[in-house]
Amino acid sequence: MASDPQRLVTCVLERLTPEQRGAAGEAVEALVISRLAQAQARHPRLVVDPTVLASLLVRAIGTAADPSAALARAHTDDLFLVAAILSGDSHAIAAFELQAVEPIGRVLAHMQPAAVLVDEVKQLVRTKLLLAEGDRGARVGEYSGRGELRSWVGVIATREALSLLRRDAKTTTPGDDALLAMPSPLTGPELGFLKERYRDEFRAAFTSAIGELTPRDRNALRHHYVQGLTIDQIATMYGIHRSNAARRVAKGRDELLSATRRRLVLGLKVDRVEFESIMRLIESRIDVSIQRMLGADEGPHAP
Known part of the structure; x- marks a missing residue:
């Protein structure tokens, strides 16, 4: 208009x-x-x-x-x-994504980053620039117009990538011991046996399942479980209806659980009853597992 x-x-x-x-x-x-x-x-x-x-x-x-x-x-x-x-135009979010966020992969190409790092940088940029913080408006409003918008966003993306790389050089990923760290409906000898017997299998299956997610599903989970964004905030960030944002988060969670289950079906040599006990343990901790695993890549800095 x-x-x-x-x-x-x-x-x-x-x-x-x-x-x-x-x-x-x-x-x-x-x-x-x-x-x-x-x-x-x-x-x-x-x-x-x-x-x-x-x-x-x-x-x-x-x-x-x-x-x-x-x-x-x-x-x-x-x-x-x-x-x-x-001004709150949802079409502008899509235009910003195409014009300034999508080129981030090319901006970071000289670093030879892993695809997952590029995805993380993109979602950090979206969060940093498009979401209002309290009484302060979205930080994209700090753009001065004295250089191209995509170049300005590229500088921010480069800083985020360097920060992630420096952090990763100092820390190690803790794996998914979070699967075994929270209370479970299983108790007593059964729980203790499952924890000790299948700890490595849990970790390997969950790590692989995270890697199988699409960037969109992975980012949706990171936004919700790690950064604590509400469904309404995620909808605003991507310029979509809140019901679509809710489905996106739910889909990512379901895909992660299904992929973990597939990995364990292939890797564990147990009967059906024991396998279902294992899956109940995993399902009871899946939310905190998402938070711990993806949070290990998020770092302590605020967007």
């Missing part, structure tokens, strides 16, 4: 200093109108609050004595996209 060009011009001029307004003349008005048309042509589906876009444009101008020259240097198409995100 098109924003009213004249309203946007008014909002921009109102936010300039008196000195800047005096120097602007008609140049700023003409530039704002032309850049708005250009941005709308590139992102025709996006809806933008003119006051939000005006604030971003004026921040890009800064204290420049010649506001029209400063605005001409700004990446206004990218500022338009950011303004749409801050």
